[in-house]
Amino acid sequence: MTTPPPRHYDDLLTQVLGGALDPDYRVTASRRGGAAPGRRTTVVVTLAAFGVLLGVSALQTERDRPAQLAERAQLVAEIHSRQGRLASLHTQLTSLQEGVAAQQVRLATEIDGERSLDSRLSELTTVAGATAVSGPGVKITVADAKGSGSGIGGVVRDSDLQLLANGLWEAGAEAVSIGGERLTSLSSIRFAGRAITVNYRSLTPPYVIEAVGDPDTLAARFLQTEAGGVWLSLKANYGIGFNVETASDLTLPAEPQSRLLYARMAGGR
C-alpha cells in the first residue's frame, strides 16, 4: 500500500487555461514511459463517430435554416405591418384630437350663446311680467274724493287708472302693479259694476300703484307726462286722493295667468 501523492488543486480559471490538455495523457505516458503502441482501430472509429456528429449537426442546421428564415421573414413582415398600423393609429389619434379641440371650441361658443340667451330670457320674462321683480321705484296711492258718494267727478274711474299706468310706462317704469296685480301687455283695467277690475280681479279704493324704475327720476318724469298733469288737476279740481312717494324696495308679483294662446315667436327657434 502506497499513500497517494498529495493533490494540488488550482482555481477554476487556472484550471481552464492550464489544463487544456487532458492530464490523463501525461499520467498514462509517464506510467508507461514512452509513446503508446499504435492501436489505430479505436481511434479511427472514434473519429468516424465524431465525423457523424459533425455531419448530422451540420445537416440539421442546414435543414432548419429555411424554416428559420421563413419565420424571420414573417416576423419582419409582421413588424412592418404593425408599424404601419401604429402610424395610421397615430394619424387617427391626431385627427381625433383635432376633432376634440374643435368640439371644445364649439361647446364654448354654445355655452356663451346659452348664457346670453339665459340673460335675455330673464330680461324678457321681467319685462313680460312672467316673474316677480323687486327694486326701487315709486308708490302712488289714489283714492276717491272724500264724501264723493253722490258727485260723479270725485270717483276714480278705470280710464283714470289706465292713464296713470300708461303715464308710468311713459316715464320709464320697468314693472307696474295696481293693488298687487301685475300689469302686462295683456292686462286690462275696467269698470265692472261699481268696482274697478284689474286682470279681472275687483279692487277697492284706495288703489295702490307700484312702479319699479329709477327712483331719482321716475316720479318727476311721471308728473311731467300728460297723465301726471291730468292727475294733478284731478286732485286739485275734484279732491281725488293722489299721493306720490319714492320707495327704496318694492316687490311686484308675477302675473299668474300670462299665457300666449296664439302668438308664436317669429323665426321659430
Place this chain on the structure above:
Amino acid sequence: MVALVGLVVGVLAGIFLEPSVPDSLQPYLPIAVVAALDAVFGGLRAYLDGIFDDKVFVVSFVSNVLIAGLIVYLGDQLGVGGQLSTGVIVVLGIRIFSNVAAIRRHVFHA
C-alpha cells in the same frame, strides 16, 4: 492518415445516410459537437507531444460529449439551459483555443 480517412468517412456517412436524431436529443447536438471538438484537438495535441494514448482519447471523447450534454440537460430542467450551455461553450472554447495554440507551436515551431 488512416485517422483522417475515418473522419472523412464519418462526415460523409452523417450527411448521406441522414441518421435520424430523436427530437429530445436534438438541442444537445451542437453542444456535443463542441465537446467532441475539444477532445479531438486535445488528442491531436497529445499526439504531437508524443504522449498520445488511444484509450485516454476514447474515454475523454465519450465523457466530454456525455458530460456536456448532461450539464445542458440539467440546466434545461432548472430553467437555466441557455446560460449553462453558454458557460460550457465558453470553457470548451478556451480549451480548444489553447490546444490549437499548442498544435500551432508544434507545426510551425513558433
